[in-house]
Amino acid sequence: MRAAFHDDLDAIFNDLTNVCELVSVAVRDATTALLDARNDLAEQVIDKDIEIDDARERIEENALELLGLQSPVAGDLRVVVAALRMISDLERMGDLSVHVAKIARLRTPNKAVPELAQPTIAKMAEIAQQMVERTCQILRTRDVSAAQDLVADDDEMDRLRRQSFAELLGQDWTHGVEPAVDVALLGRYYERIADHAVTVANRVVFVVTGETPADS
Amino acid sequence: MRAAFHDDLDAIFNDLTNVCELVSVAVRDATTALLDARNDLAEQVIDKDIEIDDARERIEENALELLGLQSPVAGDLRVVVAALRMISDLERMGDLSVHVAKIARLRTPNKAVPELAQPTIAKMAEIAQQMVERTCQILRTRDVSAAQDLVADDDEMDRLRRQSFAELLGQDWTHGVEPAVDVALLGRYYERIADHAVTVANRVVFVVTGETPADS
Numbered sequence: 001m002r003a004a005f006h007d008d009l010d011a012i013f014n015d016l017t018n019v020c021e022l023v024s025v026a027v028r029d030a031t032t033a034l035l036d037a038r039n040d041l042a043e044q045v046i047d048k049d050i051e052i053d054d055a056r057e058r059i060e061e062n063a064l065e066l067l068g069l070q071s072p073v074a075g076d077l078r079v080v081v082a083a084l085r086m087i088s089d090l091e092r093m094g095d096l097s098v099h100v101a102k103i104a105r106l107r108t109p110n111k112a113v114p115e116l117a118q119p120t121i122a123k124m125a126e127i128a129q130q131m132v133e134r135t136c137q138i139l140r141t142r143d144v145s146a147a148q149d150l151v152a153d154d155d156e157m158d159r160l161r162r163q164s165f166a167e168l169l170g171q172d173w174t175h176g177v178e179p180a181v182d183v184a185l186l187g188r189y190y191e192r193i194a195d196h197a198v199t200v201a202n203r204v205v206f207v208v209t210g211e212t213p214a215d216s
Numbered sequence: 217m218r219a220a221f222h223d224d225l226d227a228i229f230n231d232l233t234n235v236c237e238l239v240s241v242a243v244r245d246a247t248t249a250l251l252d253a254r255n256d257l258a259e260q261v262i263d264k265d266i267e268i269d270d271a272r273e274r275i276e277e278n279a280l281e282l283l284g285l286q287s288p289v290a291g292d293l294r295v296v297v298a299a300l301r302m303i304s305d306l307e308r309m310g311d312l313s314v315h316v317a318k319i320a321r322l323r324t325p326n327k328a329v330p331e332l333a334q335p336t337i338a339k340m341a342e343i344a345q346q347m348v349e350r351t352c353q354i355l356r357t358r359d360v361s362a363a364q365d366l367v368a369d370d371d372e373m374d375r376l377r378r379q380s381f382a383e384l385l386g387q388d389w390t391h392g393v394e395p396a397v398d399v400a401l402l403g404r405y406y407e408r409i410a411d412h413a414v415t416v417a418n419r420v421v422f423v424v425t426g427e428t429p430a431d432s
Contacts, residue, residue: 011286067293081300088301169394177396178385184397185404 005076012083017092019055020136023138026097027132031125038113052094054077059087082203089196096189103182114175117183120164124190127157131197138201144208147201157194161187172199221292224282228299235271235306236352242313243348247341249320253327261317268310275303298419305412312405319398331390332400336380340406343373347413354417360424363417373410377403
């Protein structure tokens with residue numbers, strides 16, 4: 001029974017990794033759509049989100065079935081509950097990518113992000129992208145040492161968010177209100193993607209070590 | 217065993233209701249802090265969030281213990297998992313109230329929301345507040361008929377969010393970038409509080425009826 005449970009659990013982790021890859025593509029494509037004013041890619045991210053939502057439902061069903069069939073012990077239960085939470089986080093990361101894509105779509109053929117704000121937003125997007133990829137890798141390998149790096153990336157994300165605010169509130173900002181609002185919301189979306197990446201990584205640490213990192 | 221499970225479940229629902237009341241106070245006080253530039257109330261919302269976080273941990277522990285002790289059947293598992301998700305939603309609603317309070321604190325002694333934007337933001341806050349209170353009531357009574365009303369409120373919230381954007385992007389907006397960014401983010405926070413309220417209500421519907429409403 002216990003061996004079967006762990007096989008099933010491996011299957012759930014594989015599923016989570018696959019969803020993470022879908023999210024990774026969504027974040028990357030949404031960012032390209034945003035920075036290059038690519039309406040086609042923005043539409044693609046928006047259309048494909050249903051795949052992530054469907055995968056979420058499927059994984060939830062599998063996890064709940066696993067719980068129902070196996071009468072798992074307390075430790076196993078926590079693992080399954082952690083898996084259920086990870087899939088929620090991943091789905092939210094997909095939704096946030098859709099929000100980025102929608103801002104891109106709204107402004108095409110123009111670029112939503114003015115040149116002055118572009119380097120910082122591009123850097124935030126890059127960090128978010130790296131964090132998502134690292135999270136997928138942690139899910140794939142369950143190598144929890146990589147989870148530590150995510151915390152450093154998240155600190156950098158916070159710094160960039162403050163820098164982005166300073167740019168759009170500074171004297172050099174000549175673009176008016178609309179792009180400022182776009183940039184502020186984009187910063188929020190990338191920050192939230194990063195937050196969820198850290199949360200997922202911390203949940204993997206919990207599953208592997210039984211300990212929850214302090215900032216999860 | 218089954219009777220004991222349901223007693224424990226009642227206890228979890230009582231706990232969820234209590235956390236919902238804390239969230240309701242947080243949303244209300246954060247809004248008063250925002251609209252009346254009350255730094256003391258803003259600080260209070262920020263300080264008290266730890267109570268919601270602590271309650272979350274306690275309820276999670278109880279729910280997981282319940283799962284571990286009772287070997288619940290499949291239907292019961294889904295209920296406990298739903299409870300675990302509701303507590304996550306409620307905690308996020310608390311966090312979003314803190315975000316509102318932090319904008320209020322940042323701008324005191326001034327008001328963060330310029331007069332032009334004030335009626336719409338006040339209306340969004342009022343709808344969010346009503347939705348949270350209704351959610352608490354649904355948790356308390358498990359009267360799922362009230363969950364339908366929440367969907368109508370959520371539509372009104374979407375309409376107000378569009379109106380708020382129209383105001384801050386319109387020709388009458390003379391307040392520049394900073395208040396526009398504040399108002400855009402505040403709109404986002406209230407919208408998310410409303411989203412989570414709908415989600416919690418839908419989870420109660422699921423627990424009571426076994427059916428998930430379409431938009432949960």
